[in-house]
Amino acid sequence: MDRNAPVGIFDSGVGGLTVAREIIRQMPEEKIVYFGDTARVPYGSKSRDTVIRYSRQIIRFLLTKDVKAIVIACNTASAYALETVEKEFDLPIIGVIRAGALTAVESTRNGKIGVIGTEGTIGSGIYTEVMKQMNPQVQVTGKACPLFVPLVEEGLLHDSVTDEIASRYLSELKGRFIDTLVLGCTHYPLLRSTVGRIMGSDVTLVNPAYETAIELKGLLAERGLACEPGAAEADPGKYQFYVSDLADKFTAFATSILPKQVKETKKIAIEEY
Amino acid sequence: MDRNAPVGIFDSGVGGLTVAREIIRQMPEEKIVYFGDTARVPYGSKSRDTVIRYSRQIIRFLLTKDVKAIVIACNTASAYALETVEKEFDLPIIGVIRAGALTAVESTRNGKIGVIGTEGTIGSGIYTEVMKQMNPQVQVTGKACPLFVPLVEEGLLHDSVTDEIASRYLSELKGRFIDTLVLGCTHYPLLRSTVGRIMGSDVTLVNPAYETAIELKGLLAERGLACEPGAAEADPGKYQFYVSDLADKFTAFATSILPKQVKETKKIAIEEY
Numbered sequence: 001m002d003r004n005a006p007v008g009i010f011d012s013g014v015g016g017l018t019v020a021r022e023i024i025r026q027m028p029e030e031k032i033v034y035f036g037d038t039a040r041v042p043y044g045s046k047s048r049d050t051v052i053r054y055s056r057q058i059i060r061f062l063l064t065k066d067v068k069a070i071v072i073a074c075n076t077a078s079a080y081a082l083e084t085v086e087k088e089f090d091l092p093i094i095g096v097i098r099a100g101a102l103t104a105v106e107s108t109r110n111g112k113i114g115v116i117g118t119e120g121t122i123g124s125g126i127y128t129e130v131m132k133q134m135n136p137q138v139q140v141t142g143k144a145c146p147l148f149v150p151l152v153e154e155g156l157l158h159d160s161v162t163d164e165i166a167s168r169y170l171s172e173l174k175g176r177f178i179d180t181l182v183l184g185c186t187h188y189p190l191l192r193s194t195v196g197r198i199m200g201s202d203v204t205l206v207n208p209a210y211e212t213a214i215e216l217k218g219l220l221a222e223r224g225l226a227c228e229p230g231a232a233e234a235d236p237g238k239y240q241f242y243v244s245d246l247a248d249k250f251t252a253f254a255t256s257i258l259p260k261q262v263k264e265t266k267k268i269a270i271e272e273y
Numbered sequence: 274m275d276r277n278a279p280v281g282i283f284d285s286g287v288g289g290l291t292v293a294r295e296i297i298r299q300m301p302e303e304k305i306v307y308f309g310d311t312a313r314v315p316y317g318s319k320s321r322d323t324v325i326r327y328s329r330q331i332i333r334f335l336l337t338k339d340v341k342a343i344v345i346a347c348n349t350a351s352a353y354a355l356e357t358v359e360k361e362f363d364l365p366i367i368g369v370i371r372a373g374a375l376t377a378v379e380s381t382r383n384g385k386i387g388v389i390g391t392e393g394t395i396g397s398g399i400y401t402e403v404m405k406q407m408n409p410q411v412q413v414t415g416k417a418c419p420l421f422v423p424l425v426e427e428g429l430l431h432d433s434v435t436d437e438i439a440s441r442y443l444s445e446l447k448g449r450f451i452d453t454l455v456l457g458c459t460h461y462p463l464l465r466s467t468v469g470r471i472m473g474s475d476v477t478l479v480n481p482a483y484e485t486a487i488e489l490k491g492l493l494a495e496r497g498l499a500c501e502p503g504a505a506e507a508d509p510g511k512y513q514f515y516v517s518d519l520a521d522k523f524t525a526f527a528t529s530i531l532p533k534q535v536k537e538t539k540k541i542a543i544e545e546y
Contacts, residue, residue: 039323040313050312050518150423164434245323271544 001068001091003224004231006031006240007216008067010058013041014250015149015186016073017257019096022213023071024239024259027220031232032239033065037270039244042149043076044118044185051120055081059089060273065240068225071216072096075117075184075208079126092219099215100182100208101130107204108180111138114173114203116195117184119144127184141176145169145185152187162194170198182206241265274341274364276497277504279304279513280489281340283331286314287523288422288459289346290530292369295486296344297512297532300493304505305512306338310543312517315422316349317391317458324393328354332362333546338513341498344489345369348390348457348481352399365492372488373455373481374403380477381453384411387446387476389468390457392417400457414449418442418458425460435467443471455479514538 009020013036020034035058037043043051055077062070069092072078072085078095086093104113115127122144131140147165156162173181181203183189189207196205220226232238239260243250247265254262282293286309293307308331310316316324328350335343342365345351345358351368359366377386388400395417404413420438429435446454454476456462462480469478493499505511512533516523520538527535 039319041318045314045519046312047518146427147420147423150420154419161434161437164437245320246318 001225002066003068004031004227005066005068006033008033008035008059008062008065008070009073010035010037010062010070010077011074011186012036012043012077013038014253014257017254018186018189019071019073019209019212021258022209023216026213027217027226029227029229029232030220031227031235031237033062033067034239034241035061035270036241036243036250038246038250039270042118043074044120044146044149046076046120048080048124051077051080052084055085056088057270057273059085059093061242061268061270063089067091069093069216069220071212073186073209073212075186076120079121079124092223092225094212094215094219096186096208096212097126097130097184099211100184100206101127102134103211104180104182104206105131105134105138107206108138110177110179112176112178112180113138113140114176114178114181115140115142115184116145116148116169116173116181116188117142118149119146121184127182141173141178143169143173148185148191149187152190157190158194162191163198166191166194166198170195174199178203180204180206182208184208242268244268244270274498275339276341277304277500278339278341279306281306281308281335281338281343282346283308283310283335283343283350284347284459285309285316285350286311287526287530290527291459291462292344292346292482292485294531295482296489299486300490300500302500302502302505304500304508304510306335306340307512307514308335308543309514309516309523311519311523312543315391316347317393317419317422319349319393321353321397324350324353325357328358329361330543330546332358332366334515334541334543336362340364342366342489342493344485346459346482346485348459349393352394352397365496365498367485367488367492369459369481369485370399370403370457372484373457373479374400375407376484377453377455377479378404378407378411380479381411383450383452385449385451385453386411386413387449387451387454388413388415388457389418389421389442389446389454389461390415391422392419394457400455414446414451416442416446421458421464422460425463430463431467435464436471439464439467439471443468447472451476453477453479455481457481515541517541517543
């Protein structure tokens with residue numbers, strides 16, 4: 001495996017860019033190939049079988065770009081597909097769930113943890129399962145928030161309607177006296193201020209995107225796969241973006257989220273992989 | 274063509290069931306094969322090419338069920354794909370746009386018509402184009418309402434949040450003094466009372482699902498393709514439902530919308546057609 005090869009990152013759409021952003025911040029020397037499955041977004045309301053099939057196709061595509069490791073930057077795909085695909089493919093693959101779960105278990109003082117996410121992620125019970133394995137004492141309450149993704153995509157990040165919907169979704173978690181809340185969907189860090197205000201300053205918000213970037217950094221260092229400093233500096237293809245639909249719309253959104261301007265996004269026929 | 278063969282109906286998901294409901298009401302003797310593309314929903318935010326490719330796959334699937342005619346019960350697919358697929362396939366295919374457009378043009382008194390729909394339908398300009406062909410004098414104002422579908426799917430049909438979002442979306446149309454409004458997405462008839470209250474009783478709401486069922490009835494009669502009375506009466510497979518994902522969830526939703534209980538929905542691999 002070439003240590004100067006790129007890291008592959010994929011998500012159902014644009015949400016995984018919050019993970020790419022953290023990886024670029026924490027590991028500015030790494031090359032990245034990002035794939036957003038914008039033709040088949042959202043994954044949160046799809047079945048396990050379908051999400052596994054889609055994940056396999058995307059990994060096969062990323063392998064054609066000679067990636068050295070893959071980050072599944074989508075909570076639903078991490079919940080449904082990680083365990084299956086890490087057995088099937090011969091390179092390191094990490095999801096966004098374990099790192100976030102570990103931070104939550106280590107952060108909680110009263111043992112009461114909340115998780116918000118899509119119907120797929122919450123329905124899978126994956127966060128509860130992983131956190132209970134780490135510490136059987138913790139009490140985990142999950143809450144699906146299906147309107148958060150469309151509200152973010154409509155740009156209503158700071159809006160009375162988003163406040164009202166968030167208050168409804170979060171009231172059950174407030175009633176459970178949680179002291180730690182996992183933002184279990186890659187879109188949700190963009191609603192961080194709204195969620196933080198409603199939950200109050202005593203509740204610690206955990207952003208799995210941030211924790212996953214730390215996990216990736218450790219993994220690459222441990223396996224001798226971290227990029228040599230400066231190796232990708234002059235590479236015009238340092239950051240590559242691919243989608244399954246609507247490349248121009250993706251480019252605009254990515255430019256608004258990432259620290260650097262995204263020049264080009266290529267559309268590929270993901271069903272053929 | 275066998276006049277007692279079923280009618281094929283397809284949509285990106287559950288929305289087209291409002292069209293199936295009208296067809297069942299107006300033509301209780303007809304057999305129906307419905308396909309909902311629940312793995313790839315929504316179509317409203319996808320590109321023209323992708324929607325055409327998906328529509329072709331679905332039509333090839335419906336042809337394996339020996340349908341005598343096809344109704345594209347999805348505004349986005351009607352906008353993007355109808356013109357292409359009606360040239361490619363050798364059976365009658367109708368969409369939901371023409372019938373709704375014609376009713377709106379015939380209903381308006383002041384010539385000012387509004388259309389609400391997904392980003393795909395409104396961005397395509399198809400309603401404006403079709404209505405201008407019917408009467409070049411009409412003024413058409415389109416407005417995309419991207420949160421309506423997620424709000425309906427979250428069950429918030431009568432809710433203060435839906436009222437607030439609808440008021441924002443519709444304020445521009447109220448400012449244009451339209452007297453006729455086309456509900457240009459198959460989910461929207463489920464928000465009819467909210468939209469009607471906000472627009473006021475002077476504005477006529479046009480439901481393309483209803484008008485499309487009338488068009489289908491006329492088409493079948495004209496071509497000698499109407500089912501013989503009683504021919505399908507004892508057929509246990511009179512109404513067949515297929516989806517690309519989450520069959521049980523679809524069955525529950527369909528039972529809540531249709532006049533008869535849906536016993537079974539089959540999941541098929543639509544990408545293979």
